[in-house]
Amino acid sequence: MKKLLMCLPVLTLIVSMPLTANNIFGTGAQSCGKWVANNQEGPYEDFHMVGWISGYISAINTEYDLQKGVNKSYESIYYAVKNRCEKVPLDLVAEAIQWVVLNEL
Helix, strand or coil, X not given: CHHHHHHHHXXXXXXXXXXXXXXXXXXXXXXXXXXXXXXXXXXXXXHHHHHHHHHHHHHHHHHHCCCCCCCCCHHHHHHHHHXXXXXXXXCEHHHHHHHHHHHCC
16 A cells, blocks of 8 residues: 555656647657557567657656666567557557556556
8 A cells, every 4th residue: 555655646647648749759649550550560570669669668767767667578568568559549659658657567
């Protein structure tokens, strides 16, 4: 319970981060459905998305002094984001990454 109360302010900040096409650009600004439909590759071929996911998580970690995903492989994070995108195709890729950071890392 104490852990939850200590993490609550950080989680509130992450959840409240605004996500619109106005402040997200690049690969993460596309819809999950578009990415999934156009991507039949894995993390070894889709290096652009791997880099974007890694950079976005690094930015969240830096902004909120976290260490999310530090001990995870980039393949597992890539597939976690892709799985989230398959479940919620109308979200932006950036929103799927935030969900993974909050719920799986």
